[in-house]
Amino acid sequence: MKKEEVPWKYGVVLVCTNQRLDGADKPSCGRVRGEQVRRQLKQDTRSGGGAAAQCRVLSSSCLGLCPEDGVAVAVVPGDDLQVVTPGEDDAALLAWVQEQMGRQAEGGKARRTLSRLAGKVRR
Ligand code: FES
Numbered sequence: 001m002k003k004e005e006v007p008w009k010y011g012v013v014l015v016c017t018n019q020r021l022d023g024a025d026k027p028s029c030g031r032v033r034g035e036q037v038r039r040q041l042k043q044d045t046r047s048g049g050g051a052a053a054q055c056r057v058l059s060s061s062c063l064g065l066c067p068e069d070g071v072a073v074a075v076v077p078g079d080d081l082q083v084v085t086p087g088e089d090d091a092a093l094l095a096w097v098q099e100q101m102g103r104q105a106e107g108g109k110a111r112r113t114l115s116r117l118a119g120k121v122r123r
Contacts, residue, residue, distance in 0.1 A: 007056070008054060008055055008056040009051070009054040009055075009105075009108075010051045010052075010054060010055055010101045010104035010105050010108070011055055011075055011076055011077055011078070011100065011101060011104050012055060012056045012057075012058055012075075012076050013041060013045075013055055013056070013057045013058065013073060013074070013075050013076075013097055014058055014059075014060035014063060014073065014074045014075075014076060015034050015037050015038040015041065015057065015058065015059060015060060015071060015072075015073050016028075016029040016034050016060050016061070016062060016063045016065075016071055016072040016073070017029065017030070017031045017034030017035055017038065017059040017060065017061075018030075018031075018034070018060075018061050018062040019031040026066045027066055027067065027068050027069075028062070028066060029062075029066070029067070029070070029071040029072055030071070033071050033086045034059065034071050035059065036086040036087070037071045037073065037084055037086050037093070038057055038058070038059055040086075040087075040090050041057050041073075041090070041093055041094065041097065042057040044090060044093075044094045045057060045094065045097060045098075048094055048098060050098055050101070050102060050105075051098070051101040051102050051104065051105035052094070052097050052098040052100075052101040052102070054101070055075075055097065055101050060074075063081060065081050065083065067083045069083075069085070070083035070084055070085050071083065071084050071085075071086060073093065075096075075097060075100040075101070077104065078100055082096060
């Protein structure tokens with residue numbers, strides 16, 4: 001095993017592209033719809049700037065939500081999932097991702113400051 005630094009700074013976005021067979025017990029987000037959301041979000045985060053421009057937007061297998069309608073999206077690290085409608089929720093999804101990544105960026109600054117301060121404290 002070899003340790004490497006992650007190539008993303010504040011987190012990743014997982015977009016479910018799981019496609020179940022017709023007649024499956026549960027609904028699925030779908031490969032085509034999931035990829036539509038992933039591609040649009042990747043483009044929007046890159047052009048939107050800020051901390052979200054440095055995240056990765058990845059295709060994912062089932063995130064465990066399996067909505068009847070829509071595509072499940074998660075930000076890692078994070079506590080929430082969103083169900084989005086491709087082509088309708090693009091702006092809201094971008095705003096949510098920017099908020100989540102901005103929070104991670106602020107948390108990172110706070111951790112670095114605390115770490116720096118802790119290094120200056122004499123024991
Ligand atoms: S199939 Fe997308 S969350 Fe389960």
